Amino acid sequence: MSRKRNEPPRQSWRESTTFAMRLVAFAVSLAIMGAFLLPWVKLDGESDVRTGTGLMTLAISPARDYLTMVAPIQTVVLIACPVAMLLFAIILAAKYAQRKTALFATAAILASAIAIIYGARDLVDGSGLNAEFGLSLIVILSALLLVHQALIKIRTRLRIKRKLPAVQRALFIITGSGHYRYRWEQT
Amino acid sequence: MLRKFLQLAVVAIVVAVAAGFGWLAYGEVNTSEAVHFDESISMVRHQTESVSVTLVDTGAFVDAGVANITDVSLLLGEWTPRYNGAQSSYQKFDSAIAAAEVRAEAYFASQRALTGRYHDPVRRARAQANDDANYALYTQWRSRAHQTREHARNILKRLDDMDTDLRKLELSSEFSFDAGGFDTVPSAISALDDELSQFQIASENIRDITVSPFEEQ
Numbered sequence: 001m002s003r004k005r006n007e008p009p010r011q012s013w014r015e016s017t018t019f020a021m022r023l024v025a026f027a028v029s030l031a032i033m034g035a036f037l038l039p040w041v042k043l044d045g046e047s048d049v050r051t052g053t054g055l056m057t058l059a060i061s062p063a064r065d066y067l068t069m070v071a072p073i074q075t076v077v078l079i080a081c082p083v084a085m086l087l088f089a090i091i092l093a094a095k096y097a098q099r100k101t102a103l104f105a106t107a108a109i110l111a112s113a114i115a116i117i118y119g120a121r122d123l124v125d126g127s128g129l130n131a132e133f134g135l136s137l138i139v140i141l142s143a144l145l146l147v148h149q150a151l152i153k154i155r156t157r158l159r160i161k162r163k164l165p166a167v168q169r170a171l172f173i174i175t176g177s178g179h180y181r182y183r184w185e186q187t
Numbered sequence: 188m189l190r191k192f193l194q195l196a197v198v199a200i201v202v203a204v205a206a207g208f209g210w211l212a213y214g215e216v217n218t219s220e221a222v223h224f225d226e227s228i229s230m231v232r233h234q235t236e237s238v239s240v241t242l243v244d245t246g247a248f249v250d251a252g253v254a255n256i257t258d259v260s261l262l263l264g265e266w267t268p269r270y271n272g273a274q275s276s277y278q279k280f281d282s283a284i285a286a287a288e289v290r291a292e293a294y295f296a297s298q299r300a301l302t303g304r305y306h307d308p309v310r311r312a313r314a315q316a317n318d319d320a321n322y323a324l325y326t327q328w329r330s331r332a333h334q335t336r337e338h339a340r341n342i343l344k345r346l347d348d349m350d351t352d353l354r355k356l357e358l359s360s361e362f363s364f365d366a367g368g369f370d371t372v373p374s375a376i377s378a379l380d381d382e383l384s385q386f387q388i389a390s391e392n393i394r395d396i397t398v399s400p401f402e403e404q
Contacts, residue, residue, distance in 0.1 A: 026193055026196075030196060030197065030200050033200045033201065033204055034200060034203075036204050036207070037203070037204065037207045044233075044237075044279065045229070045230045045233040045234060045279075045283070051207070051211075053204060053207045053208040053211055054211055056208055057211045057212050057215050060212060060215050060216065061215045062223045062226075062227075062286075062289075063226070065286050065289055066227070066230060066282055066283060066285075066286035069281075069282035069285055069286060070278060070279050070282045086204065090201055093197045093200070094194070094197055097190060097193035097194045097196070097197050098190060098194075099190075122275060122279075
């Protein structure tokens with residue numbers, strides 16, 4: 001099937017995959033924010049599991065008095081980390097929407113999530129890994145985004161040094177950072 | 188156009204998270220003092236059970252464990268997590284009582300303020316009498332909670348002493364192979380058993396009453 005003279009060339013599978021990977025990476029950055037509405041931790045003595053936004057409301061809750069008396073620093077971790085994580089998640093998603101990376105924001109989200117899991121043990125019910133579905137999801141997604149951004153950095157280095165073109169091409173597709181043509185956006 | 192669409196998606200999810208936070212914050216701000224007080228009483232009940240379990244567990248280990256273990260480091264390996272757990276539980280129990288007292292003061296202050304709004308002196312006197320009865324029940328609950336805390340503190344002091352014994356034993360074992368130091372532990376155990384039985388009675392008491400200070404009405 002030959003295309004007409006004025007018709008733009010069809011997308012190759014490489015371009016389609018690159019575009020799909022770009023959208024997947026953006027969706028993952030959005031999912032981190034969505035996870036704030038899912039269960040994060042169950043505090044010792046409370047009947048309900050707290051979500052990310054629920055942990056933020058501890059700042060205005062009378063339960064904060066009790067938690068501060070038990071472990072003041074851990075209480076600060078429980079309240080401040082979700083706030084910082086949300087701010088970084090907004091920065092991250094906004095950067096991904098513009099097809100840019102934000103390595104510091106991703107690392108900060110992962111570090112804050114780990115700080116809640118391991119840094120607030122006295123206040124959280126249970127032993128071992130003190131994370132419910134939402135917090136575990138954030139750890140997994142932010143780790144995936146860290147790998148994604150690390151691969152983009154590697155790709156950039158390879159491009160500058162003009163080495164391993166086959167690997168470069170693969171990274172362009174896998175990370176979604178390569179060129180593609182789409183009806184909405186011509187690159 | 189795609190970028191605009193993606194940016195809109197970011198804004199939409201930020202709005203959703205902000206709405207979720209606002210909903211929860213609104214709930215927290217508009218919860219009555221009575222609900223907060225009830226939650227703090229539930230917390231005291233939970234921590235009473237928790238401290239009871241950890242103290243009895245530590246006591247039971249001391250009873251059963253010391254006779255069979257002749258190596259100080261093994262004994263400390265078993266002892267330390269239980270001792271730390273007992274200390275942590277006591278701290279939570281103590282904090283839960285202190286927090287409940289703060290909530291109780293807020294609750295009774297609100298109750299008194301509402302009673303003061305009655306114009307009819309008869310109704311006001313009746314409400315005042317009701318408030319006083321509630322407060323009397325609360326003070327009864329508070330004194331039992333303090334009594335139980337006192338028992339728990341005494342047990343913890345014994346556990347502190349036993350921990351010191353074990354640490355001294357560990358220190359002396361660095362230059363001596365004499366296992367005779369274990370003799371000090373059983374005497375501490377017999378004293379601990381008495382304290383534990385007293386504490387168990389007291390914690391049963393507090394568990395009975397911490398359903399709510401007003402349930403006896």
